Amino acid sequence: QVQLVESGGGLVQPGGSLRLSCAASGFTLDYYAIGWFRQAPGKEREGVSCISSSERSTYYADSVKGRFTISRDNAKNTVYLQMNRLKPEDTAVYFCAADNYCPIGRYDNAGQGTQVTVSS
Numbered sequence: 001q002v003q004l005v006e007s008g009g010g011l012v013q014p015g016g017s018l019r020l021s022c023a024a025s026g027f028t029l030d031y032y033a034i035g036w037f038r039q040a041p042g043k044e045r046e047g048v049s050c051i052s053s054s055e056r057s058t059y060y061a062d063s064v065k066g067r068f069t070i071s072r073d074n075a076k077n078t079v080y081l082q083m084n085r086l087k088p089e090d091t092a093v094y095f096c097a098a099d100n101y102c103p104i105g106r107y108d109n110a111g112q113g114t115q116v117t118v119s120s
Contacts, residue, residue, distance in 0.1 A: 002027050002109045004096050009114030012086055020081040020114060022096035030054075030074035035104035036081050038092035039113070048094070049081060050102035059102050064090075086118045 008020040022034060035050035049070040050059045058070050069082040079096060093113040099106050 002098060004098060004109060004111040006094060006096055006111045006114040009094060009116045011117045011119065013120050014086060014088060014118055016086050016118070017082070017084045018086065018116060020083065020094055020096075020116075022079040022081070022111075024077045024098070027098075029077045029079065029098070030072065032098040033100060033102045033104060034070075034072065034079040034096055034098055035102060036070065036079075036094060036096050037104075037107070037110075038090075038094045038116075040092035043092075045107075046092075047103055050104060051079060052102050053100075057102065083116070086116075088118045090116060091118050092116060 003025045005023045012018055033052045036048040038048050039045050048061050051070045051072055067085045072079045093115050095110040095113045097104050097107045097110040
C-alpha cells in the first residue's frame with residue numbers, strides 16, 4: 001500500500017525558510033514522480049513542484065520558482081521541499097503525492113499534509 005507522510009511545516013515569519021519532507025512507506029519512492037501541492041482555505045488546490053523519477057527533472061509553479069527547491073534522497077526514501085523567502089501567500093496545507101510522471105495527476109495517495117503558516 002502506497003503511503004506518504006508529510007512533515008516539517010510550522011509557523012515562520014515572512015522571509016523565513018522551512019524544509020518539508022515527504023516520506024514513503026510500503027513502496028520504493030524512487031520509481032515514482034513525486035509532486036507537492038498545497039491547499040489554502042477558500043482557494044483551489046495548487047501544484048507547487050514536482051520531481052521525476054529516474055531523470056531527476058524538476059518543475060515549479062511560477063509562484064514559487066526561484067524560492068523553492070525540490071530534491072530527493074532515495075536512500076532515505078524521502079523527497080524534500082526547501083522553501084526560502086516565504087511569503088504570507090504561501091500559507092497553506094502542503095501535501096505530497098506519487099504518480100508515474102510530472103505533473104502528477106492523482107492525489108489519492110497523498111498523506112495528511114503539513115500546515116505552513118507564514119505570518120509576522
